[in-house]
Amino acid sequence: MSVPSVSVTVHDRYTPELRDRIVARLRTSMDDRTAYRLLTPGHLRELAKVEAPQAPVLSVYLRLGPDRRVGNAWRSAYSSLVTPMLKQIDNGRARQELVEEFSRIEHTLHDAFPTMGRGAAFFVCRPLGLWRQLALPLELPDGVHVGSRPHIRPLVRTQDEHDRFVLVILSQEHSRFFISQIGVVEEVFQVRGDRLHQMLSDRVPRDRLDVLVTDAKKIEAKVLAHVAEMVLSQFEGRYLLVSAQHPALRTAFMEQLSKAARQRVCGAFSVEAHARPAEVATAAEPAQRAVEEREEVATIQRIIDAAPNSAAWGVRPTLEALSVGRVMTFAVDDMFAKPGTRCGNCAALWETVVQQCPNCGSSAVEPVEDVVELALEKALAERAALELVRSDRARQLLRDRGPMAALLR
Template sequence: MLEPLLSYVPTKSPVVSLYLNTDMTKRLKEEVMLVLKGFLKEAAEEANPEDLGKIEDFFSLEYDWQAKGVAVFSCTEGGLWLTHPFPQPFKDEFQVLPEPYIRPLVHLLSSHERYGIILVSREQARFFSFQMGKLEEFGGVSGTIPGKHKQGGWAQARYQRHIDEHAAQQLKNAAEAFTKLWDKEKFSYVIIGGTEENVKTFTDFLPGPIQEAIATTFTADIMVPISDLEEEVVSLVERFEKSRNEEIVRQILTEAAKGRKATSGLDDTLNAVREGRVNILLLDPEFKAPGKKCPNCGFMSSQKIEICPVCSSALEERPDILNDALAETLRKGGKVVTLSGNQELAKAGYIASLLRY
């Protein structure tokens, strides 16, 4: 969903970006519509009336109110109309800006990365995707393993080797099938379940990039009910992401303190973003800062200056310069990690980055 928003080319008409909590287990439809009408009224001075009308019609006539959250982006002049429901709620928010306001969306996606879940046995494998608390089964591969040999001695040992070779081939086939799924689905991480022996054999058949993306492994029966598996995966993901985020903060702030390939604080990080050096941008999702951006060269600053020090163009006001920073990071192939309430990150200015060079 981010691709059309990141590649959007601004026009003279602004983009209306809207996020709504539409969780009908927590609030009434009438309450949401009241919030929406308030937003549309507030946006009337800046936004194209056609965009506001399209948004109101969408919620009045098209939206099915099944999702817990929804994001809407509209700019008729720029050919932008994008709506997307989500299984997680947003905080109600709208912005009218030259470019799409993607901070809430990026925070949601970075907090709920997409996992490939694999269950393996000697006979079969099951593949799933997991994101935002939901598990979806893709299918898998299956085969048959020869039965046990009743004779003893050399014949039995030879037959057992035959069974083991057959099982290894099954796991290899499963690894090849998942590799194709990985290439198609673009998972961020992988979690593998099964016996310790089967998980190890399966893992050895995976290509290097997938092995590097393994978040954790666990013991599981191949026929575990999907509801039980979902509960287990939720717990595994929570533990992994907590540990991963703590390590990211520690690594970035240690590197920044030593003056190595990292930054901390707003302006140093903004400069690194503009230069395309940011590999991982780390920020608190609650941290917002007004700033200036150059429409010509992309220079960004939180300082009260009017002229770009790089190309001498007039700078444009930005109510939240972090929206521009994370969008530019993503455009240049970097990753954004959002982390709420981390005291070490707060001490560093609520924003930091790990650099490519």
């Protein structure tokens, strides 16, 4: 995949025309369907709107841990998913259509295997023109699903409130912008600049050199800052991490950021300007994990401080708060899963298997394998913030009171 870019010379100014050109090229990056994408909240909302009553939507999840990356081990796992599904299809035409879609996915995996992440997901429907391939930061369970809508429920476990970063590598010649979840990055934009000092020193009087170099660097810093803000906005990034080999360029960049964007700068990392994406992911990970731990601990502490009137602790109180739409922040140990019950009438969730809904009295209840997954989905639908607790310090704070909690509206 070619990364969209703009070039900035010593003669450029940050004009509305240049801004429009950057926005257009950034959207090109967002619309690319041929590369493995990181899932953003926008992508998730887009998938949630897809519906195809007359044509099946195929959803495929495949774990790609280290064991699956040895040789062609992933092929055996993929085949074990596909074969049983096809055997269930009696209609010959429908089966052939699925065979073709499964083959497209397999060829894609063979030709462009994800180099990062713990898994991949595909959402495919040829009549709709739907083709979405995602690199997953977490190992979600293998699965194949066919229906009128994409099966996106497992993806809610990737939507942690404090796991959406924008990474910026600043360079006077070649600045790069990435979106990232811990361990995975996707390059979405580049800004190419001139070797300003060398270029100007060959063309201008010495007594004007310092002034022109300063002005040119300020323009470049302004462009870089505005691109960073647009990437934060377009991809709904939560934090900004910056790598800069030249302190002066970092200072100029920070000065040009808006106040709101500066508040999202959460630290720094160090990496060579032309590093491969996997090297960028590795270099940024320690800083990202430090941010994640800090924010997880702060979230759990806010819930502790809000108790007892504005917080819910434990599975049952938290699920009850969800059922009445009171959850503002939903926190859960990312390792926690539990079977339970869902009411088909009022959509309430319960941690035990019941024959009748305690909330509305309906007998239209069904057992579910993981009530936590459904709770995360419900919290997202209610626009609650999600905190999937993964750090040891925050997990211990949560474990002392229950594996699930909520800050209430």
